[in-house]
Amino acid sequence: MSQTLQMYDPKREYNSHKESIDIAINNVLNHGLFINGPEVRELEASLKEYVGVSDCICVSNGTDAIKIALLALDVRNGDEVITVAHSWISTAEVIPLVGATPVFVDIDKETYNLDSSKLEAAITSKTKAIIAVSLYGQMADFDAINAVAKKYSIPVIEDGAQSFGATYNGKRSCSVTTIGTTSFFPSKPLGCYGDGGACFTNDLELGAKMRAIKNHGGIKRFHHKYIGLNARLDTIQAAILNVKLSYFDQTIEKRQACAAYYSEHLVCLTEKGFQLPVVKNNCTSVWAQYSILANNKEQRDNIVNYLKNNNVNAAIFYPTPLHKQECFQPWLNDTIEHVDSRLVVTNDICDRVFNLPCYGEFTREEQDIIIRLLKEFVRSN
Ligand SMILES: Cc1ncc(COP(=O)(O)O)c(C=O)c1O
Numbered sequence: 535m536s537q538t539l540q541m542y543d544p545k546r547e548y549n550s551h552k553e554s555i556d557i558a559i560n561n562v563l564n565h566g567l568f569i570n571g572p573e574v575r576e577l578e579a580s581l582k583e584y585v586g587v588s589d590c591i592c593v594s595n596g597t598d599a600i601k602i603a604l605l606a607l608d609v610r611n612g613d614e615v616i617t618v619a620h621s622w623i624s625t626a627e628v629i630p631l632v633g634a635t636p637v638f639v640d641i642d643k644e645t646y647n648l649d650s651s652k653l654e655a656a657i658t659s660k661t662k663a664i665i666a667v668s669l670y671g672q673m674a675d676f677d678a679i680n681a682v683a684k685k686y687s688i689p690v691i692e693d694g695a696q697s698f699g700a701t702y703n704g705k706r707s708c709s710v711t712t713i714g715t716t717s718f719f720p721s722k723p724l725g726c727y728g729d730g731g732a733c734f735t736n737d738l739e740l741g742a743k744m745r746a747i748k749n750h751g752g753i754k755r756f757h758h759k760y761i762g763l764n765a766r767l768d769t770i771q772a773a774i775l776n777v778k779l780s781y782f783d784q785t786i787e788k789r790q791a792c793a794a795y796y797s798e799h800l801v802c803l804t805e806k807g808f809q810l811p812v813v814k815n816n817c818t819s820v821w822a823q824y825s826i827l828a829n830n831k832e833q834r835d836n837i838v839n840y841l842k843n844n845n846v847n848a849a850i851f852y853p854t855p856l857h858k859q860e861c862f863q864p865w866l867n868d869t870i871e872h873v874d875s876r877l878v879v880t881n882d883i884c885d886r887v888f889n890l891p892c893y894g895e896f897t898r899e900e901q902d903i904i905i906r907l908l909k910e911f912v913r914s915n
């Protein structure tokens with residue numbers, strides 16, 4: 535039986551850059567500065583330049599990055615934070631964690647990102663922040679989102695966990711909002727070998743505050759100005775990321791080539807009502823995955839099962855919208871029926887989306903297997 539194709543295999547990239555990564559890890563093992571070592575400062579300087587912002591704060595993971603952003607913006611009990619319900623749980627779970635209420639807004643049916651035309655209606659006197667996710671590798675419509683936010687003087691956080699390296703009007707993800715956050719989870723476009731994340735900002739005061747919050751709120755030794763966290767990035771992870779950042783442009787190009795190959799060979803599916811990914815003219819995507827919409831839930835589930843039965847572990851990101859997750863029920867700002875009725879596109883996408891592996895080391899032969907299976911399925915169903 536052939537080997538199962540997974541959504542991501544971190545060993546492949548490691549094997550092709552093993553020598554430089556081993557050296558970087560060994561350097562840390564030898565100097566022993568496992569926390570706050572020089573590699574973390576080096577990474578922050580490089581990431582800051584890469585993204586094009588004034589400050590970068592490396593943190594423990596992408597979830598903590600959003601939590602730190604909310605804490606730095608003084609979001610607390612009684613506040614509302616607007617976000618989307620089609621995302622990984624992290625985007626919204628941090629909102630109740632700081633005591634605030636998540637207010638879910640619907641998404642765009644082409645990009646699956648926050649529908650900026652629905653944003654203004656969700657703003658109330660309690661709105662303290664907006665978290666817009668740049669899902670599947672493409673940035674949200676930040677000109678429109680920022681324009682509404684500016685009108686009401688509300689800060690915007692970009693959750694760029696899946697879009698690091700992507701551009702919007704030529705500007706990089708994590709550079710266009712009050713705070714940008716990302717994740718270096720292994721399967722992310724820029725992934726480390728454990729957990730990692732970062733916050734970005736052009737506001738130096740906010741940057742200093744986030745830097746303190748990630749380190750127990752301390753501004754100098756034994757002086758804790760803020761209630762903070764232990765949320766630092768390990769030096770070994772920083773060392774790995776320094777190496778991976780040095781060839782990140784090629785990583786992105788390879789991901790884009792992988793996506794282009796799917797789009798070229800799966801275009802026939804659109805005649806059968808499937809929707810392939812849409813990348814807006816002013817955007818580039820880093821293809822966290824390759825996402826397809828089936829015609830309905832039953833067809834989507836059958837396809838994913840068919841792929842699984844043929845040794846392809848396709849994924850469904852995300853089968854349940856966040857507003858329907860049990861943990862958010864006590865936190866909804868309205869009855870579940872009302873919230874649900876406003877999230878028509880979100881519900882529809884969660885029912886129909888499925889995701890294919892899309893990364894640099896995924897081979898054309900492997901893609902051909904998936905393409906053949908999808909065509910086979912469509913022909914015989
Ligand atoms: C959209 C989104 N936000 C936040 C996160 C959280 O990142 P981490 O797993 O590093 O905490 C993820 C990671 O899966 C994500 O996909």
